[in-house]
Amino acid sequence: MSATKLERLLNLTALLLDTERPISAESIHDQIQSYPRELASFRRAFERDKDELRSMGIPVRVEKVPGTMPAIDGYRIPREEYALRDPGLDRDELAALHLAASAVQVEGLPATEGLLKLGGIVADPSGADLGVRIAPLPADPNLSVLFAAVAARTPVAFRYHGEERTVHPFRLEFQRGRWYLTGFDRLRDAERNYRLDRIEGLVELTDLESFIAPVATTLGQARGAWELGDDAPVRAVVRIDGPQARWVVQHVGPDHVVSRASGDASDDEVVVELPVTNRAALRSFVLSFLDHAELLEPAELRADLVAWLEQVS
Amino acid sequence: MTSRGEPSRPRLQRLLAMVPWIASHDGPTVTEVCERFGLTPAQLAADLEVVWLVGVPPYTPDALIDVVQEGDRVWIHYAEVFSEPNRLTPDQAVALLAAGASVLALPGGDTSGALATGVAKLAAVLGIDAAQVLDINLGGAGVEVLDLLRRAVRDQRRVHLDYYSFGRDARTQRDVDPYQVQVQDGSFYLLGHCHLAQAQRRFRVDRIAAATLLAESFDPPSEGTSGRVFEPDPDDPRVVLRLRPAARWVADVHPMESLEEQPDGSLVVTLAIAAEPWLERLLVSLGPDAEIVDGPRALRGAGGRAAARILARYR
Numbered sequence: 020m021s022a023t024k025l026e027r028l029l030n031l032t033a034l035l036l037d038t039e040r041p042i043s044a045e046s047i048h049d050q051i052q053s054y055p056r057e058l059a060s061f062r063r064a065f066e067r068d069k070d071e072l073r074s075m076g077i078p079v080r081v082e083k084v085p086g087t088m089p090a091i092d093g094y095r096i097p098r099e100e101y102a103l104r105d106p107g108l109d110r111d112e113l114a115a116l117h118l119a120a121s122a123v124q125v126e127g128l129p130a131t132e133g134l135l136k137l138g139g140i141v142a143d144p145s146g147a148d149l150g151v152r153i154a155p156l157p158a159d160p161n162l163s164v165l166f167a168a169v170a171a172r173t174p175v176a177f178r179y180h181g182e183e184r185t186v187h188p189f190r191l192e193f194q195r196g197r198w199y200l201t202g203f204d205r206l207r208d209a210e211r212n213y214r215l216d217r218i219e220g221l222v223e224l225t226d227l228e229s230f231i232a233p234v235a236t237t238l239g240q241a242r243g244a245w246e247l248g249d250d251a252p253v254r255a256v257v258r259i260d261g262p263q264a265r266w267v268v269q270h271v272g273p274d275h276v277v278s279r280a281s282g283d284a285s286d287d288e289v290v291v292e293l294p295v296t297n298r299a300a301l302r303s304f305v306l307s308f309l310d311h312a313e314l315l316e317p318a319e320l321r322a323d324l325v326a327w328l329e330q331v332s
Numbered sequence: 333m334t335s336r337g338e339p340s341r342p343r344l345q346r347l348l349a350m351v352p353w354i355a356s357h358d359g360p361t362v363t364e365v366c367e368r369f370g371l372t373p374a375q376l377a378a379d380l381e382v383v384w385l386v387g388v389p390p391y392t393p394d395a396l397i398d399v400v401q402e403g404d405r406v407w408i409h410y411a412e413v414f415s416e417p418n419r420l421t422p423d424q425a426v427a428l429l430a431a432g433a434s435v436l437a438l439p440g441g442d443t444s445g446a447l448a449t450g451v452a453k454l455a456a457v458l459g460i461d462a463a464q465v466l467d468i469n470l471g472g473a474g475v476e477v478l479d480l481l482r483r484a485v486r487d488q489r490r491v492h493l494d495y496y497s498f499g500r501d502a503r504t505q506r507d508v509d510p511y512q513v514q515v516q517d518g519s520f521y522l523l524g525h526c527h528l529a530q531a532q533r534r535f536r537v538d539r540i541a542a543a544t545l546l547a548e549s550f551d552p553p554s555e556g557t558s559g560r561v562f563e564p565d566p567d568d569p570r571v572v573l574r575l576r577p578a579a580r581w582v583a584d585v586h587p588m589e590s591l592e593e594q595p596d597g598s599l600v601v602t603l604a605i606a607a608e609p610w611l612e613r614l615l616v617s618l619g620p621d622a623e624i625v626d627g628p629r630a631l632r633g634a635g636g637r638a639a640a641r642i643l644a645r646y647r
Contacts, residue, residue: 022378022381024340025340025344025347025382026382026385026386028340028344029344029347029348029382029386030385030386030387032348033386033387033388033414034388034389036413036414037388037389037413050389050391071340071341071344074341075341075344075345075418075421076418076419076420076421076424077418100419101416101419102415102416102418102419103416103417103418103419103420103457104416104457105416105457106453106454106456106457107453108450108453108454109446111446111450112446112447112449112450113450114446115432115445115446115447115450116428116431116432116447116450116451116454118435118447119431119432119434119435119447120427120428120431120432122434122435123430123431123434123435124427124431125426125427125430128424128426128427129427130424130427130428130431131370132342132345132421132423133420133424133425133427133428134428135346135349135350135368135369135417136349136417136419136420136424137417137428137454138353138368139349139350139353139367139368139369140367140368140369141368142367148486149435149438150482150485150486150513151438151482151513151514151515151520152512152514152515153434153470153514153515154514154515154516154517156434162426163421163422163423164422166422166426166466167422169460169465169466170422170425170458170460170465189464189465190464190465190466190467191465191466191467192466192467192468192469193430193434193467193468193469193470194518195469195471195517195518196471196516196517196518196519232464235464235467238463238464238467240469241469241472262496262503265541266496266538266539266541269472269474269538270538302617303617306613306616306617306642307498307613307617309501309609309612309613309616309638309641309642310638310641310642310644310645311501313645313646321646324646325643325646327619327620328619328639328642328643328646329639329643330619331615331616331619331620331635331636331638331639332623332624332636
């Protein structure tokens with residue numbers, strides 16, 4: 020970009036931030052001398068500039084210029100919507116955020132832009148290394164809009180499994196290498212979670228009233244694939260034989276163990292009870308043990324599993 | 333380096349962040365500004381030249397931003413209009429909070445240090461409770477095992493693993509030279525040279541029942557260790573599978589030796605089978621969505637035999 024265009028964009032931002040009263044395009048043309056003097060060229064340049072500022076998240080608002088008849092469009096950037104309140108990050112905190120952002124990237128979302136606004140890039144003086152190489156978290160076209168909706172508690176609408184859903188988005192989760200949304204589904208009248216990569220098309224923010232999210236108490240735990248779905252909830256009871264028992268307990272979490280055959284020895288069979296909202300994932304999980312596991316309850320899922328196995332050739 | 337070729341968006345973003353920062357600090361050094369905002373001194377000089385020309389009406393000298401450079405220090409005055417940077421966009425907020433939450437979610441991570449307080453301050457400005465709105469799990473791994481592996485990678489020490497090999501459905505004991513701990517697709521892995529297999533292997537950390545640090549040290553390989561890990565053994569049997577549309581995903585997650593599209597939307601693929609339990613698992617979990625169309629006689633009925641064994645428990 021030429022220095023002229025950069026100067027023009029900065030002057031436009033300054034002018035629209037400085038004013039409390041919306042300013043007409045004509046007046047902007049008069050005041051910012053670096054715009055082309057010829058009117059049609061000015062119009063084109065001004066349109067491009069507004070788009071450019073908005074694409075960076077700068078809130079350029081269009082309002083009627085007071086006292087004009089017929090009404091004329093005016094522009095301004097409301098400071099209360101523009102300005103970042105200083106979070107007061109100290110050097111160590113900035114360095115820690117920079118280190119984290121260097122180690123973990125979300126595909127397609129550069130963290131540097133955000134860091135610059137927060138006080139710039141500060142290298143960690145200790146040269147610390149996490150000792151773990153973390154693959155970038157996957158991109159999703161709906162990730163940012165859902166984050167904005169979660170933060171503002173705005174109900175959203177999207178298509179999922181062929182149905183239009185209206186959802187109170189409670190939180191975003193990253194589980195098993197994928198993004199999920201957990202929220203209250205107004206169609207199902209219950210809490211559900213949705214795989215972001217299965218949302219059909221783009222999520223829309225609705226103008227429905229904002230909601231109050233319940234406080235989640237079981238965060239910070241890995242969730243099983245059987246918990247991540249949209250099926251009517253059931254509790255499944257699964258028995259797993261000795262040799263696999265140890266890593267199963269680690270995998271599902273000790274809270275889900277309902278009994279162990281004898282004592283605490285690691286090679287005894289275990290019975291686990293699992294909350295299921297994804298029945299296909301539960302079936303795959305149980306079958307991953309081949310004949311070293313058995314789905315005990317509920318009878319309905321057990322019958323489904325038997326019917327499934329009878330189709331294996 | 334000239335500033336002419338630099339794309340507009342990053343440069344404008346940087347200036348809108350940098351001007352408030354310099355203005356609110358009492359004469360930071362050129363070096364510090366360059367470090368914080370990722371600039372060369374020449375780029376900074378070019379940026380400051382532009383800032384000189386910016387102001388608000390009536391554009392009299394006292395309404396223009398003033399840049400003062402003295403020695404190696406720089407001041408910006410009369411920049412009230414740019415006294416704060418622009419808010420984070422949702423993209424920028426997600427990128428930073430997800431990174432912070434991921435590192436805090438590493439088993440054994442420091443949840444009271446600078447990163448935790450930094451994330452909390454950032455969340456407060458955004459008006460959210462970070463832990464409630466963004467729950468990140470990189471994968472399951474025991475803190476003790478993971479700590480030991482990270483230490484072993486750092487110190488280049490061999491480890492002994494008590495490992496449940498899922499593919500072979502067997503518990504094994506092996507010595508491994510650990511190259512790297514990785515997080516991918518929701519699991520922790522240890523990449524290293526396995527002395528039992530005499531080759532590079534990747535181990536799921538949550539299937540390591542126990543790990544011990546051995547006395548031997550090793551030299552990590554000089555080239556990158558992130559290359560393809562699984563190379564099928566040329567002597568392994570090959571199986572040809574028909575995958576119905578619902579099972580097409582299998583071709584995205586497992587290496588295929590050949591792949592043919594069928595008119596009905598299914599795929600015919602060739603797979604190297606290193607261990608029979610692996611094939612059995614695949615077939616019973618895919619159910620009616622997959623069938624073996626060719627392969628050694630011994631493997632042809634693998635799915636049906638495994639299903640019959642499992643069904644025996646249900647009758």
